[in-house]
Amino acid sequence: MAQAKNQALLEILNPIIEKQGLLLWDLNIKKVGGQKTVEVLVDLPDHQNISMAQITEFTQLVNEALDDVAVDPVPGEYMLDIASPGMDRSLAEPWHFAWAKDGDLAVTVALFAAKDGQKQWTGQITDLNENGLSLQSDQAKLDVTFDEIAKAIVAVQF
Incomplete structure (x- = not known):
């Protein structure tokens, strides 16, 4: 995860990723158009393609987990963007x-x-x-x- 490593956020994401059998491709916290965006790219292991249903389920679980934490792992307002890394995915690590x-x-x-x-x-x-x-x-x-x-x-x- 080249850009932003947020240990508190990873502690929330990793159990969900593991339970769902997903692969965390990348995690970035960046400013997009003046708004802070937390970008989480997930996929399936072994070169399988993740489905929209799996991304939707993962997003719901992450939203629920973030709503339940006492201290938000990302200070301030932000938009959560969860997606697949895509076919032409970036190779950084x-x-x-x-x-x-x-x-x-x-x-x-x-x-x-x-x-x-x-x-x-x-x-x-x-x-x-x-x-x-x-x-x-x-x-x-x-x-x-x-x-x-x-x-x-x-x-x-x-």
Whole structure:
């Protein structure tokens, strides 16, 4: 969870996530249009797709849990946004890349600085370690560290 780690909020969310058999993809607290938004992205494990009914049920359980706490884990007014990370989900944490590799999914990485004349590469992750990854594209193999990656997403292929 790259941006905002709110331990008090996680203590409320984690039991619900576990009970529902979900995967917490990301948790962000950000300002959107002047309003604080708590964004919770959940999915099913093992590369299954979460349904709208499951998101709705999870949202209801989270709302009930937040209504029952004595001290709100997110100070001030905020909007709660619970959703799926989507097919073209952002890859920000090392385990996100491992998830994509395990699913044999193509990914697109945008680099801060060009390598071999390109700042954007799409391909399969062939190797992964704690420092970075190897990506096999149609043109070449790219070795990058996580620090070199500006943005990465799952490349949706139709």
